[in-house]
Amino acid sequence: MFETKHPYRVQLTETGQLKHFITTEGLPRALLTEILDTADSFVDMGAQQVKKVPLLRGRTVANLFFENSTRTLSTFELAAKRLSADVLNLNIATSSTKKGETLKDTLMTLAAMQSDMFVVRHSDSGAAHFIASEVTPGVAIINAGDGRHAHPTQAMLDMLTIRRHKGDFTKLRIAVVGDVLHSRVARSQLHALRTLGVAEVRVIAPRTLLPRDVESFGVKVYQDLTEGLRDVDVVMTLRLQRERMTSALLPSESEYFKLYGITDDRLAFAHPDAIVMHPGPINRGVEISSAVADGKRSVILDQVTNGIAVRMAVMSMAMGGQQAERQARAAAEEGAGQ
Amino acid sequence: MKLKIAGGRIIDPAQNLDQITDLYIDAGAIIALGEGPDGFIAEETIDASGQIVAPGFIDLCAQLGEPGQTQRGTIASETAAAAAGGVTTLVTPPTTIPVVDTTAVAELIQDRAQDSGFARVLPLGALTKGLEGEQLAPMHALATSGCIGFSNARQPITSSMVLMRALEYAATHDLLVVFQAEDRSLVGNGCMHDGSTATRLGLIGIPAAAETIEVARCLLLAEETGVRVHFGQLSTAGSVKLIEEARLRGLPVTADVSAHQLLLTDEQVDGFDSMFHVSPPFRSVADRDALRNGLVTGTITAICSDHQPQDEIAKEAPFAATEIGISSLETLLPLSLLMVEEGWLELPQLIERLCKNPAEVLGVEAGTLEVGSAADITIFDPELRWSPTADQLRSKGKNTPFKALELKGRVTLTLLGGTPVFRL
Incomplete structure (x- = not known):
């Protein structure tokens, strides 16, 4: 009786350009590829002495972190600065919301300061979507992580890392290992991997760390790590938060590491050229052994480098989409006025 | 006042009546059908x-907002x-x-309702003091001052001993106990049905077992104590099955479902629209179809509105942070009529x-157009089309x-x- 309103619709202009970046779900392969191609050019630029381009000159980017995260905030800040934007960092977790101000009021206030882009991290799933669809649709929203829902820039930096190391997605077998249940990174990765045409996507975790009907992402589920790692080209480990041990999801860190930790022995089952990824921060000896994290298969530091490039790419693309939409609207109004 | 309702199709299942005829009213009561x-x-x-x-509809669950939350609604506005x-x-x-x-609160609600004069309001009394699940509420006194039954709503009674005592005490005085079954520990921080939509949206799921476990516990203790029980606003196939079995064993058990639960499923939450944030959550297609079947077979005896008015800002936040519920008194009829349109029920059913x-369920003398009964009557046009926009809703x-x-x-x-x- 209702039209389905998929959350990804809100991030595209009528002509299919990116104007917010909320989720990797539902975006066409061509658009994901465009993000990767754009990011690729920024990776090369980052290696040069002058690292700035004027794409966002005169624009104001506000980083709104309702959840603390030094790492992600820094990479977004650096990305915005390399695009020549003016950057405002707001650690909202400790300010206005504690005084009872609603999320909507906070956002309206910041929009009144004439920000052009909000980079938002929030503990509620759907927060970025809510802001983009109902609060400030005219401000480009970049989702820097919402609850368990999505962390699309992390997923895209992972895709970029895979592409730079492995090339063609359609020939790959990829395993995502660990706490999928609580992970917005995993959800964004799975959508992106499927859209980019990865031949086989697996998830490997105990049942307490898998959400219901995880197969609906189009993945194969493994409970056994060695079986799941067999012949994979890429191992994407997920972060396991310490508090999971106290909430009856797992008996202990040592048991988790024994069964699901990525070690050289376990990696022997994967393809000889397999790479190992982790979104950081790493819990050494829990998700992954130090030998693997620091070893030759690890591409963890490449992920960080690529993160800045991917964020530059989506920021410039979303700003372009917003601008195109404003121009289209102005043209339509002018047409209507004649 | 002497009234004649002329030429309508009069449907009164209580007297097996379905015919086009006239109805006569005098001094607030129905005095004749057919010939005046x-x-x-x-x-x-x-x-x-x-x-x-x-007959005027009887709604087994509607929140009014008063006392205490008049920004949501008042007894006058909601009646x-x-x-x-x-x-x-x-x-x-x-x-x-x-x-x-x-008794003061029970009386206040009824007094305000009487002053407003729009509908008869029957409060449910608390089963335990403060709904805290520890001490029994003064059920006998509350019943004497007009409480039609007793419920702990969705507040947990963690101790099965307290629950059994409450049911024994209610049975002592032949009082009706109403459950809105929910196991708090399985609900946790959940905000929607635990299924593939919750998985994709990253919203925390509420498993169907959160309801069925509590239905099972309540049924076992109801059987033990012999109390008359009613389950409100079911949402799962498992609950329907448990209640069906209990009724087959001869237990005095009834159940209702909200009109919107008969129509919608968890897939609607895709899009994070907080208007679909309800408790119990919209569940799977299989659950919804089991509710429809239960309604047809009589395991579920009634449809309610589960009316929960909210003010505007209550729904303006990310999904899980919004208040639950739908303002649904005024859509009860058109939503229920879809069960007829889709062939699940005949209109008289x-x-x-x-x-x-x-x-x-309530043991009240209402819900019929028999001569001599109070003239509580609803006249509706089953074909009239409308949209429940803000300006249309009272x-x-x-x-x-x-x-x-x-x-x-409408x-x-x-x-x-x-x-x-009410006149349109």
Whole structure:
């Protein structure tokens, strides 16, 4: 009786350009590829002495972190600065919301300061979507992580890392290992991997760390790590938060590491050229052994480098989409006025 | 006042009546059907041709907001909404602020309802003091001051011993106990049904077991104590099955379902629209179909509105942070009529589930058009199309996911004790 309103619709202009970046779900392969191609050019630029381009000159980017995260905030800040934007960092977790101000009021206030882009991290799933669809649709929203829902820039930096190391997605077998249940990174990765045409996507975790009907992402589920790692080209480990041990999801860190930790022995089952990824921060000896994290298969530091490039790419693309939409609207109004 | 309702299709399942005829009212009561009494001269004749004349609907669960949360609704505003929805008697849960665990609150609700004069309001009393699940509320005193039954709403009674004692005490005084079954530990921080939509959206799921486990526990203790129990607002196939089995064993158990639960599933939450944030959550297609079947077979005896008005800002936040509920008194009829349109029920069967059956659950003399009964009457046009937009709703709560839809079926006149309380 209702039209389905998929959350990804809100991030595209009528002509299919990116104007917010909320989720990797539902975006066409061509658009994901465009993000990767754009990011690729920024990776090369980052290696040069002058690292700035004027794409966002005169624009104001506000980083709104309702959840603390030094790492992600820094990479977004650096990305915005390399695009020549003016950057405002707001650690909202400790300010206005504690005084009872609603999320909507906070956002309206910041929009009144004439920000052009909000980079938002929030503990509620759907927060970025809510802001983009109902609060400030005219401000480009970049989702820097919402609850368990999505962390699309992390997923895209992972895709970029895979592409730079492995090339063609359609020939790959990829395993995502660990706490999928609580992970917005995993959800964004799975959508992106499927859209980019990865031949086989697996998830490997105990049942307490898998959400219901995880197969609906189009993945194969493994409970056994060695079986799941067999012949994979890429191992994407997920972060396991310490508090999971106290909430009856797992008996202990040592048991988790024994069964699901990525070690050289376990990696022997994967393809000889397999790479190992982790979104950081790493819990050494829990998700992954130090030998693997620091070893030759690890591409963890490449992920960080690529993160800045991917964020530059989506920021410039979303700003372009917003601008195109404003121009289209102005043209339509002018047409209507004649 | 002498009234004649002329030419309507009168449907009254309590007397197995379904015919086009006239109905006569005097001094607040129905005095004749078909032929008027000798010398009857109507002060007003209501032309009901092309319309359905039914007993006023009896709603087993509607929150009013008062006392305590009048930003959501007042007894006056929400009973006016009831009248506009064709509801002449409604049961309101004890979750007011303060809760209905003293006779003063029970009386206040009824006094305000009487002053407003739009609908008969029957409060449920708290099963335990403060709904805290520890000490028994003064059930006998509350029943004496008008509480129609007792419930702990969705507040947990963690101790099965306390629950058993509460049921024994209710049984002692032959009181009805109403459950809105929910195991708090399985609900956790969940905000929607635990299924593939929750998985994709990253919203925390509430497993179906959160309801069925509590239904099972309550049924076992009801059997132990012999108390009369009613389960409100079911959402899962498992609950329907458990209640069906209990009824087959001869337990005095009844159940209802909200109209929106018969229509929607968890897939609607895709898009994070907080208007679909309800408790119990919208569940799977299989659950919804089991509820529909239960309604057909009689395991579920009644349809309620589960009306929960909310103010505007309550729904303006990311999904999980929003308040739950739908303002649904005024859409009860058109949503229920979809069960007829889709072939699940005949129209008289639907009216039975909105009138006679809920009256039987409560043991009240209402829900019929028999001569001599109070003239609580709903007249509706089953073909009239409308949308429940903010300006159309009497309720203070404009929170409905149906506002953009064209619904079919609308109440045109509601009589309460022979007095028009709503005219379209």
